[in-house]
Amino acid sequence: MTAYLLRRTLQALLVMLIVSVIVFILLHALPGGLVRAQLGPKASTFQVLQLERTEGLLKPLPVQFGIWLLHVVQGNLGFSYKLNQPVGQLLAHYLPRTLLLVGIASALNIAVAVPMGIWQGFRRNRIDDHLLSGSMLVLYAMPDFLLGVIFIILLSLDVPLFPSTATSFGSGLSTDAAVLVLPILTLMWGNISYYSRYMRSAVIDNLLEDYVRTAYAIGNSPRRVLMRHVLRNSMGSTMTMLGLTLPYIFSGALIVEELFNFPGIGLLFWNSSQTRDYPVLLGVVLVVTASVVAGSLLADIGYAVIDPRVRYVRS
Amino acid sequence: MSAAERGGARDTRALDVVRPVEDIGLIPEAGLPGGAARLPAKRLEVLTRVARQNRLAIAGLVVIVGLVLFSFVGPLIYQTNQTSANLLLANQPPSAAHILGTSPEGRDELGQLMVGGQGTLEVGFAVAILATAFGMAWGAVAGYVGGIVDAIMMRTVDAVLAIPFLFFVVLLASILTPSLPIIVLAITAASWLSTARLVRGEVLSLRTRDYVSASRSFGSRHRWIIVRHLAPNVLGVVAVNGTLKMADAILTYAAVAFLGLSVPPPATSWGDMLTAGINNLFNNYWWQLWPPAIAIVLVVLAVNVVGDGLHDMVERRLERR
Numbered sequence: 362m363t364a365y366l367l368r369r370t371l372q373a374l375l376v377m378l379i380v381s382v383i384v385f386i387l388l389h390a391l392p393g394g395l396v397r398a399q400l401g402p403k404a405s406t407f408q409v410l411q412l413e414r415t416e417g418l419l420k421p422l423p424v425q426f427g428i429w430l431l432h433v434v435q436g437n438l439g440f441s442y443k444l445n446q447p448v449g450q451l452l453a454h455y456l457p458r459t460l461l462l463v464g465i466a467s468a469l470n471i472a473v474a475v476p477m478g479i480w481q482g483f484r485r486n487r488i489d490d491h492l493l494s495g496s497m498l499v500l501y502a503m504p505d506f507l508l509g510v511i512f513i514i515l516l517s518l519d520v521p522l523f524p525s526t527a528t529s530f531g532s533g534l535s536t537d538a539a540v541l542v543l544p545i546l547t548l549m550w551g552n553i554s555y556y557s558r559y560m561r562s563a564v565i566d567n568l569l570e571d572y573v574r575t576a577y578a579i580g581n582s583p584r585r586v587l588m589r590h591v592l593r594n595s596m597g598s599t600m601t602m603l604g605l606t607l608p609y610i611f612s613g614a615l616i617v618e619e620l621f622n623f624p625g626i627g628l629l630f631w632n633s634s635q636t637r638d639y640p641v642l643l644g645v646v647l648v649v650t651a652s653v654v655a656g657s658l659l660a661d662i663g664y665a666v667i668d669p670r671v672r673y674v675r676s
Numbered sequence: 677m678s679a680a681e682r683g684g685a686r687d688t689r690a691l692d693v694v695r696p697v698e699d700i701g702l703i704p705e706a707g708l709p710g711g712a713a714r715l716p717a718k719r720l721e722v723l724t725r726v727a728r729q730n731r732l733a734i735a736g737l738v739v740i741v742g743l744v745l746f747s748f749v750g751p752l753i754y755q756t757n758q759t760s761a762n763l764l765l766a767n768q769p770p771s772a773a774h775i776l777g778t779s780p781e782g783r784d785e786l787g788q789l790m791v792g793g794q795g796t797l798e799v800g801f802a803v804a805i806l807a808t809a810f811g812m813a814w815g816a817v818a819g820y821v822g823g824i825v826d827a828i829m830m831r832t833v834d835a836v837l838a839i840p841f842l843f844f845v846v847l848l849a850s851i852l853t854p855s856l857p858i859i860v861l862a863i864t865a866a867s868w869l870s871t872a873r874l875v876r877g878e879v880l881s882l883r884t885r886d887y888v889s890a891s892r893s894f895g896s897r898h899r900w901i902i903v904r905h906l907a908p909n910v911l912g913v914v915a916v917n918g919t920l921k922m923a924d925a926i927l928t929y930a931a932v933a934f935l936g937l938s939v940p941p942p943a944t945s946w947g948d949m950l951t952a953g954i955n956n957l958f959n960n961y962w963w964q965l966w967p968p969a970i971a972i973v974l975v976v977l978a979v980n981v982v983g984d985g986l987h988d989m990v991e992r993r994l995e996r997r
Contacts, residue, residue, distance in 0.1 A: 635936075
């Protein structure tokens with residue numbers, strides 16, 4: 362188990378290193394360079410040179426990368442001139458809100474998709490299975506913001522249950538709860554088809570296994586076979602899917618935050634893209650990717666805890 | 677190429693040709709020379725059987741063809757002014773003059789739906805082609821060369837895949853000035869990764885197959901092995917992946933439009949129209965919201981259903997290999 366953990370963690374660190382190289386390259390691919398991006402097109406040559414010197418942009422690129430990486434590891438992600446705040450501070454303020462949104466939506470996803478997948482796998486090719494598969498496909502085919510709009514129309518305009526904007530998030534527990542309902546519903550139903558589909562096929566595969574026949578043969582009820590044996594063996598693929606789909610869910614969070622004006626890291630990112638605030642944009646990409654990598658690492662570790670076979674594969 | 681080599685190559689080909697006849701109907705590129713002339717009845721039979729088994733896929737294909745005709749031939753029949761804005765006609769409900777009402781700029785919605793369909797379908801198609809080609813090349817090289825090259829190439833794929841694709845696309849679009857080619861490239865940059873993984877996996881498993889080792893031991897060159905043995909077997913899986921890629925690209929393009937990073941008007945897409953409809957949500961201009969919404973869902977559904985049908989066909993072929 363320790364060896365597996367170590368290998369998987371090293372892999373995650375390697376991925377993060379490559380991501381930081383990509384972000385660093387993008388930082389230097391900015392039109393006119395980072396300095397021009399900060400000072401604007403009207404800056405004098407002298408100002409540019411001065412800032413280049415103080416920011417260490419005259420050093421060789423690998424040295425710059427080393428210094429930049431060291432700063433990033435220390436939590437120094439640069440300074441946003443547009444918002445007049447260190448990027449690290451901005452991220453620390455907005456990231457937890459997005460993590461809350463993504464975390465609740467993912468937990469609800471699993472809570473709904475797993476029973477639904479079991480049901481569909483059990484009732485394979487019956488009418489209710491087809492209906493559920495069909496609705497999942499329609500949900501998948503909808504852009505996330507369209508789904509959000511439908512929720513707004515149904516639950517905010519037609520029946521005024523929940524507010525259609527989440528701008529007031531952060532002003533108290535009861536407001537936060539009410540305000541979060543529609544964003545979470547949107548994020549959840551927009552991504553559920555990934556899990557239910559996999560759960561269904563995992564259950565179908567497992568139902569054909571010998572151990573299921575044996576379990577029936579020794580007199581277990583279908584309920585017990587499904588809940589005790591098939592559920593456990595099918596959960597693995599869903600856990601892996603959770604890790605693999607995290608980037609999609611964060612992408613969905615960007616859309617949902619923009620639609621509902623939810624003040625999370627996605628909205629920060631979007632606002633910064635409108636003002637071309639590059640230190641914030643790159644900082645957000647780095648931190649969001651780090652969350653994704655950490656999330657899939659956790660999912661894989663969870664999988665290894667559930668299923669001992671995983672720990673020995675490819676060792 | 678020496679005579680011995682050529683002879684060896686011909687031998688493998690002769691071996692390879694021994695395959696179930698049904699296959700010939702399914703994959704044209706693997707057909708015998710003159711196979712079409714010799715087996716028309718068989719091929720027709722196969723096609724009808726495939727069509728029967730994939731009624732849904734055929735329906736999807738019909739919908740796609742319908743939407744393509746609607747978008748590209750429609751404007752020739754239903755002519756509207758889609759270049760200049762006319763604010764006197766803004767936000768009009770459906771009437772005899774404007775069957776689906778007008779947009780916030782006073783353009784005819786039905787006509788705009790056709791023009792927007794062109795943009796949407798073109799982007800979806802372009803991204804699917806580009807991402808598939810690039811991902812296939814990347815994955816094939818990584819899988820075929822192996823070793824440290826493979827490790828570096830695939831870790832890069834892992835890294836880019838870990839960046840949430842919309843963040844990546846928005847970042848690229850804000851570094852570069854959005855125009856249609858830039859948007860296509862940005863979506864492609866986030867779309868080729870799964871293809872690369874898929875192709876690498878296929879190549880890795882194929883290169884150890886008996887018939888590939890046999891061909892190699894006959895003295896076939898790398899190029900021959902890739903073109904004759906690997907490519908035809910990978911293509912089926914890649915075609916399925918590319919089809920689904922088109923659906924995802926259309927969804928991503930809609931999301932990019934919603935985030936305000938689309939091409940400037942009068943160029944438009946279904947995503948842009950849908951966004952305009954959402955901005956007028958509280959005015960109850962339903963004719964601006966639902967037509968583009970239904971168009972997007974319809975095309976994504978149709979492409980997915982066709983992709984699933986293709987998948988079943990390829991799967992059945994692979995099971996026999």
